Amino acid sequence: MFDLHRLRLLRELKHRGTLAAVAAALSYSPSSVSQQLSQLESEVGVPLLEPVGRRVRLTEQGEILVAHTEAVLERLEQAEAEIAASLVDLTGTLRVASFQTAALSLVPAALSLLRDTHPMLRVHVTQTEPENALPALLARDFDLVVAEEYPGNPDPRPPGVEREDLCEDPLRLAPPYTGAAAGPTTLRGLADRPWVLEPEGTAARHWAMTLCRDAGFEPDIRFESTDLLLHLRLVEHGHAAALLPDLVWHGRTPTVPLHSLPRGRRSRRVFTAVRRGRSQHPAIRAFRAALRRSADAVRP
Template sequence: MLDVHRLRLLRELRLRGTISAVAQALSYTPSAVSQQLAVLEREAGVPLLERVGRRVRLTRQGEVLVGHADIIMDQLDEAEADLARSRDEVSGRVRIAMFQSALHALLPDALEALQTAHPKLRVEVEEREPSIGAEMLLTHDVDLALREEYPGEPLPTPPGLSFQELCRDGMSVAVPPHLAGRVREAWSGRTTIRDLALLADQPWILDPKPESPRTWVENLCLRAGFMPDTRYESVDVLSQLRMVESGHAVAVVPDLMWLVHQPKAALFPIPGKPLRRRVVTAVRRGSAGHPAIRAVREALRASVPAELRAE
């Protein structure tokens, strides 16, 4: 009979890419992981791994087995959810991967509500870029992740995950104080995206490649007829804003930040039709019904201002 623990190791190898990465994530030695995978091969009776240079990859039979491991992991999540629903109170631990603007704007109120309603629930939060949230869910490194989707840039939807829209917020162009009057005058009437070219000669601060905010802003600028002069890079929205406030750069920033932080920089809607970022919570499909997961999702939703809340 195949061993569930060893099946998980094989699945982890597919997700993380190397035996060393699996060992580090699960607090094993690489040799212990290799030994367990060798035992799994003997149990399966077919080769599951093949060597490519100094690395290994899954054979076709290994991929087939991982497909079944995905189903088994979903069922284990569902079993944990069923057990949790049988208890009288919401408890346990929920690990969250959350990006900066949501952490600043939504997390404090959500935590306060959860501490009042469910004092035995432990919430742990890591600030992570949305691009890796799905991977962290699939590898069971977190239980819930916040992701963002920009207009015209749909998110990939990996199988095995459940998504729920949390809110939609606008995106604003942040310009240094010395440019505020010029931009206000130029954009005071009816505008189109091509009016963004007013800032073509300015230095910009954007997220590093290949983060989705960087790609989206560059595509906006290309529609306006120019490629932004990106002199500075940072995933930290507050750092981006500081560069704008000090007069060194232009940025595009999410309006969710301004729920708790009033900027000194001048903010303007992106020229043309309103553009809104979509923020979603993602969980593993099998754990979507877990009381603790549902409680965290509900608390995050309640912390969103009514005008931004998804219907």
């Protein structure tokens, strides 16, 4: 019988990439992690790791063992969900990651609902972008992630993740605000204006660049930030054009003129993601239900 703790260390190494990252995440020393994995190799009887430069990677046998470890951990999470469902009230901590606009517009109301219905449940919220949050979900840093998917740019769905759609969030064109009633109202009309976009490597940036290029121009990107409130401020002061989602208003009246985008490009999909086997946990179900009520209440 293989030691489950050591199996989890091997799984962590696959997801985090280095012994140092595993050690930092689990509050061990790198030498302790290395020693535990060496003992696991002795238990299994074959090499599980091989050196690649200064790093290590899993051997074919290591990958096989991690696949079975994932199945075992999934069953354990199902057991945890069933035990939690048998209790009268929800307790413990639910670790949630959310991107900025959902964290500002949807999460606070959901927390208020949970505080009233499940006062003993502790919810820990971290604001982080889906590009980082979804891998961290698989690494068990979070229990639930609120993420986004842009039109025409679906991200690959990692195995081991269960997804549930939450709402559609319309996206609109916001020209630099000058106070004048007239002005460009199309993407092409803003080809010579400064733009603010999210940084390279984000799904939002890839979507925005594709949108502009399909309209026949390369945007003059003067500002880059994941903070959409900064995008809004730059638009309000006339410094840049932006692409703003309706959630940025939190259901309030927009402060700048907004214009429709081309058909098929007009909304992003907001969804929640959990690890496979975790979706029936009462805390997950309660938080998802609270988010749905919050989303229903937020309308631009």
